[in-house]
Amino acid sequence: MGKGKIGQLWQFLFGDSARAFGTLSVALVLLLAVVPVKHHFREWAQYQSRYLRLIRQRGDAATLQRRFQSGLQQTWLPEIGVVDRCTTCHVAMKEASLADVSTQPFRPHPPIPHSLTEFGCVMCHRGQGAATNVEEAHSSTKAWEQPILPARYIESACGQCHQNALTGTPQLNAGRKLLARYGCVGCHTLKTPEGVQVAPTDEPPPLTHIAEKTTREWMYAWLKNPQAYSVSATMPDFKLSDGDARDIATFLIEQSTPSGATLAKAPAAGEAQEGASVYGEAFCASCHAVQNAAGMMVGGDIGPDLTRVGSKLRAEWLDGWLRNPKGYAAHTAMPRYRFTDKQLGLLEGFLMEKTDSDLLANVHLDAATKEQAAHGRMLVNERGCASCHEISGVNRPDNFAPDLTLVGSRSLAKLVFAPGAAHTLPDYLAAKIRQPRAFGNQLKMPQYSFASAQVYELVTALLAQTERAQTLPTELRQPAQTVSNYQPAGKAGKLIDDMQCFSCHAINGRGGDMAPDLTWEGSAVDRQWLVSFLKNPNTLRPALIRRMPKFNLTDAETTTLADYILTAYQTPAFDADSMDAKNFTPQDREHGKQLFYSRYACQACHIVDPQNDKGYIGPTLTHVGARLTPAWIFHYLKNPQAMRPGTIEPNQHLSDEDARGLTAFLVAQKEAKK
Amino acid sequence: MRRVYGLALMLVFVGGCGKKAPTAEKVEPKAFGAALVEISGDKQLAVTGAPVDQPLVVQVNDAQNAPVAGALVSFHVSGGATVEPAVGLTGSDGQLSVSVALGGVAGRYQIVATTRDKTGNAIELRSEEIALGYQQNLGRQLNDRYCSRCHDSESTAERVSNHDNLKAPPHAFTDGSFLNNMSDTELANIITHGGPAYNKSAEMPPYGGTLRKSEIDALIAFIRAVADPPYRTKGLVYAKN
Numbered sequence: 031m032g033k034g035k036i037g038q039l040w041q042f043l044f045g046d047s048a049r050a051f052g053t054l055s056v057a058l059v060l061l062l063a064v065v066p067v068k069h070h071f072r073e074w075a076q077y078q079s080r081y082l083r084l085i086r087q088r089g090d091a092a093t094l095q096r097r098f099q100s101g102l103q104q105t106w107l108p109e110i111g112v113v114d115r116c117t118t119c120h121v122a123m124k125e126a127s128l129a130d131v132s133t134q135p136f137r138p139h140p141p142i143p144h145s146l147t148e149f150g151c152v153m154c155h156r157g158q159g160a161a162t163n164v165e166e167a168h169s170s171t172k173a174w175e176q177p178i179l180p181a182r183y184i185e186s187a188c189g190q191c192h193q194n195a196l197t198g199t200p201q202l203n204a205g206r207k208l209l210a211r212y213g214c215v216g217c218h219t220l221k222t223p224e225g226v227q228v229a230p231t232d233e234p235p236p237l238t239h240i241a242e243k244t245t246r247e248w249m250y251a252w253l254k255n256p257q258a259y260s261v262s263a264t265m266p267d268f269k270l271s272d273g274d275a276r277d278i279a280t281f282l283i284e285q286s287t288p289s290g291a292t293l294a295k296a297p298a299a300g301e302a303q304e305g306a307s308v309y310g311e312a313f314c315a316s317c318h319a320v321q322n323a324a325g326m327m328v329g330g331d332i333g334p335d336l337t338r339v340g341s342k343l344r345a346e347w348l349d350g351w352l353r354n355p356k357g358y359a360a361h362t363a364m365p366r367y368r369f370t371d372k373q374l375g376l377l378e379g380f381l382m383e384k385t386d387s388d389l390l391a392n393v394h395l396d397a398a399t400k401e402q403a404a405h406g407r408m409l410v411n412e413r414g415c416a417s418c419h420e421i422s423g424v425n426r427p428d429n430f431a432p433d434l435t436l437v438g439s440r441s442l443a444k445l446v447f448a449p450g451a452a453h454t455l456p457d458y459l460a461a462k463i464r465q466p467r468a469f470g471n472q473l474k475m476p477q478y479s480f481a482s483a484q485v486y487e488l489v490t491a492l493l494a495q496t497e498r499a500q501t502l503p504t505e506l507r508q509p510a511q512t513v514s515n516y517q518p519a520g521k522a523g524k525l526i527d528d529m530q531c532f533s534c535h536a537i538n539g540r541g542g543d544m545a546p547d548l549t550w551e552g553s554a555v556d557r558q559w560l561v562s563f564l565k566n567p568n569t570l571r572p573a574l575i576r577r578m579p580k581f582n583l584t585d586a587e588t589t590t591l592a593d594y595i596l597t598a599y600q601t602p603a604f605d606a607d608s609m610d611a612k613n614f615t616p617q618d619r620e621h622g623k624q625l626f627y628s629r630y631a632c633q634a635c636h637i638v639d640p641q642n643d644k645g646y647i648g649p650t651l652t653h654v655g656a657r658l659t660p661a662w663i664f665h666y667l668k669n670p671q672a673m674r675p676g677t678i679e680p681n682q683h684l685s686d687e688d689a690r691g692l693t694a695f696l697v698a699q700k701e702a703k704k
Numbered sequence: 705m706r707r708v709y710g711l712a713l714m715l716v717f718v719g720g721c722g723k724k725a726p727t728a729e730k731v732e733p734k735a736f737g738a739a740l741v742e743i744s745g746d747k748q749l750a751v752t753g754a755p756v757d758q759p760l761v762v763q764v765n766d767a768q769n770a771p772v773a774g775a776l777v778s779f780h781v782s783g784g785a786t787v788e789p790a791v792g793l794t795g796s797d798g799q800l801s802v803s804v805a806l807g808g809v810a811g812r813y814q815i816v817a818t819t820r821d822k823t824g825n826a827i828e829l830r831s832e833e834i835a836l837g838y839q840q841n842l843g844r845q846l847n848d849r850y851c852s853r854c855h856d857s858e859s860t861a862e863r864v865s866n867h868d869n870l871k872a873p874p875h876a877f878t879d880g881s882f883l884n885n886m887s888d889t890e891l892a893n894i895i896t897h898g899g900p901a902y903n904k905s906a907e908m909p910p911y912g913g914t915l916r917k918s919e920i921d922a923l924i925a926f927i928r929a930v931a932d933p934p935y936r937t938k939g940l941v942y943a944k945n
Contacts, residue, residue: 132783132809140810140837141925143918181753181808184838198842198922201751486754634854634870634907644869647853671914678850681913682898 073163074102077119081136090127097125102162105150109503112150114159116167120151143198153498154187155179170454175442179493182486183456186438189494191502193222193510205491207231208484212264216418217431223500224509232264236359236420241286242293243347243358247393249279252342257479259342259389260335262319262327266476269467274409280398281406285422291357293346305380308373313579316544317363317533320384330544330576332363332533340385348378365530368582413474431475438496459489514539522594529581537599544576547674552599553606554662554673557592559653564588603672609660614694622695625688632692638699648679655697664693731791734774736822737764740829743799749844749930752835755805760787760831762817763799771798781815783807785833810837812934836929843926846919847877850911872905880931891924 044050069075078100085094098121105114119135122128123146128138139146152159158174161167170177179187185202195203209215210231220228240249253275256263270278309315314336319329321337350357352374355364369377396402407424410416414431416424440455447453448468451461461468463485466475480488516538518526526532532541535548565588567578583591600606626632635647638654654663662673667689670679684692745760764775775794779787784807794800806813817829836844847855855874857867867873875882883891893901895915899908911920928935 132811137809141839141921182751184753185751197845197919198838200841200845482755483757629906630909631906634909635866645866646864646869647866678914680909680911682910683913 074118077135078121081121084131084133084136085128088127094122094125094127105147105159107148107150110149110153110506111498111501112153112159114150114152115162116151116157116159118162119164153190154184170442176439177454180454180456183490183493186490186493189491190496190499191506192508193224194508201487201490202494204484205487205489208480208488209491212478213266213418214434214488217414219429219431219433219435220495221435222510223502223507229513230418233361233363234264234418235362237282237286237415238420238422239286239289239358241283242289242291242350243344244342245344246279246283246398247390247395248342249282250275250395251389251393253278259338261321262331262335266478268413268476270409274405276395277402277406278409278413278415279395279406280402281404281410282421283398284403284406285424287422289350289358291347291350291354293350302380302383305376305378305383308369308377309380311580312367312369312377313577316576316579336381336384338384338386338389340382341389343382345378345382348381349374352377363530363533365533365579365581366528367579368584370582373582434492435495436497436500438493439498456489456493459492460485463488511539516540518594518598520594521590522598525583525587525591534578543676545578547676548595548599550599550601550603550673552596553601553604554658554666555595556657556659557596559657560592560595561588564591601673604661604665606659606661609664609693611655611660611697614660614697618691618694619698622691622693625691626695629688630682630692638696651696651699653700655700658696660693660697663696664689667692731776731793733776733820734793735772737772737775737794737798737819737827738767738821739765739769740777740817740819740827741765742829742831745801745804746831747834747932748804749834749836750806751841752806752810752837753808754835755803756833759801759803760815760833761799761801762829762831763797764794764819765798773798775819777817777819779815779817781813783809783811783813785813785815785835787815804833806833806835810835810840810929834929836926839922839925840929841926842919843922843924843929846915846923847926850915851877851923854907870905870907872899872907874908877927878930878932880933880935883927884931884933884935888924891927892920895920895923 042049043053078098082095082098085091085098088094101118102115103117103121105112105117107113117123120137122131122136123139125138128136131137150159151157155178156176157178158167158171158176161174165171166174168178185199188196188199189202189206192199195206206228209220210228213230213232213234214220215228215230216234222228252259252265253268253270254272255267256265257267315329317330317332318334318336319327319331321335322328327335347358351364352367352369354366355362356366410421410424411427414427415421416426417430437459438455442453442455442458445455445458446469447458448461451457462475463478463480465477466473467477517523518537531537531548534542534545536543537548539549541547564583565585567580626638632638633643633645635645636649636651637643637645638651640652658666666673666679667682667684668686669681670677671681741763743761743763745756745758748756748758750756762777764772764777766772771794773794773796775798776791777794777800778791779802780790781787781804786805787802788805789802792800792802804813804815811834813833813835815831815833817831819827821827853863854866854870855877857865857873857876859865877883886894890902894904894908896910896912898910899905901910915923
């Protein structure tokens, strides 16, 4: 049937030379039209004409029109490997006057600290920069796996260059802290672009003498569910079977060797109330938390939670520990208090009362056997316990878990997704952190109990670990602040170690930020005040819960420490004796008082007169003249951040005259007004 | 020829399928209320694209203000934000709790909750969550460090507010009825040069020597982002999502 029709059509189109010429001409014209038609219907050309229609009605249409560049646009930055054509459609990236436009792709870029032309788009947002249609640029395709990064993880982009903590990237900073704090870097290799393995910031206790500290039963209960003992436990849940937990506990008790610490039970003394007051006076709560009746954790998180500590510890171990913590664990952050025997008895009684009868009520273990211990040893090796803990006869495993250095660029093709999970890298990482065992029962990664926000923080930090970060030109790299290994010398150095001053105070770049930086404390404080403060630290900031503990130093120790602080921690900026309080006249003081109360309203944050002043953001200044040297007060007022980096005291650019007046007023504050 | 048509038809079919929204299980209301009220979770802050911390909780009440269990509430939000679940029945306490994730653009996301009364009339409740972009979020961090101790009158155990200790009580940054009347330049001036620059109390110290200009801009962006009533730039709005 077809033959006849096709014959007719052939006749119609090419029957004679004129028909053939006409047909071919039409075909040629159509062929030539393909290009302009395709051009007209290109996605980006459509967007550009829509943009022109949008700006036509605006007040600044002429300016916008002049700045608009039609055609394909490209940012090419060979040194960082960026080829971006995003601005072909996102035409108004730099037009701040279009801030009210909410239609994409015409929204201007919100303000950020970097120039868009200098860094391009994909450096932060990912996606396929060279693509010129919406689908290819934004989504994951076969040719390009990395789709646009969801906005919630955008801070990861900053982390490619910035290894240091930035104020503007709280989520990234928190994620990095979690990676170092929760043992992730114990098992996983995680290197900065400088090639340095990220150091853990927690202190997993050594298990080499564990039998002195606790029982096999407690270890079993802990291994089964660390969070049942302490809601804030760092240790994750390894999902151990009853038998496996028992065998590991048996092995750990068996491998334990004597620590050499003297073990004796301090004589029980006094009432529980007295024990509580020793706990309070020593400010144990600055580092340790206890869960109160309402379930809230009260106290610091430097040391472990003590809510159920009585169910865990052997009383003899606690006594030895409180007398000399380093005798049991050489690297512990626990300070060596100089408690008297009576105080020890009270404190130990108080702590050992903190029990939870439910914790060990149902723990009935079979007697320990050789087989259990052997199986326990095998499990300890298999689960990588020695990645974090020191264990006798078990070496720290190398490359125990996958290397995370380049995890932010990991190819999706190499990932095994849990059934039903979204196929993107951030979703994969989040799922893996939330429920590692959903990817297979045999996997070793333990179950953490991170809150949802913490999972996002961790994923943000991991997404910063890209190949791009490793190959950046040196001038773009912002390495993390190097951790100083400053170690004070001599007897004072030993004392500073003993009291773990670095847990809270920083000196010369080493140490915590809970308490003031002491790098230049020698220039700041008066000797007499320092000696009495070290003996009996009364707080300068009544609104704080966490305070300097009382270490019960001897007179000799106090003198050693005060001498060292006053000589070693002097600022080169000025001479502490360069200003003498005797030179201030009553007129100076009166002028200073006016400045303090009227011109600068210092009483908004500080208290000089406890009857009338109420501000308590800054330290109380009732005794400031007895505490600080005049030269320090003067220079601190002139430029607070230069003296104590990071202080929130505003730099008011005081004239020398005003600073001198205020100094005169403040040095006169030596005793509390009645 | 026929094969080509078949292929084209198949393509259309597949394409059509792909675009169809997944059919959610239809939820039927078991009861009807007369009013819809917000219990908690309004006006929370989160970074763009992130979920807000606390769930949004709404309650359906009857004409006597007693909670209604089993009433159907549906949520609608635009701009790439999501509500999970978008449709649900109130529990025995008359409440429905949903989690909200914000869209990728900084600004306010209005969530419209709807329930129907016996006669089928829609009752609406509007709540708002605020997404912070880079600049606003930087401002938020600086606010926590430098400003909130005085400007936020709420105290926590870890952080006692200094608000009530001041002679001239500072304005909360959410106080849009006052702060919206100040221009960006005026705000920048008072932060840079202190209260006296604006004929205000010296209890507000100058931060120009401590904060960079970009940081002061970030603080202003944060103040604008949390203002209640909302801060609106002068001039017409030309385009909307």
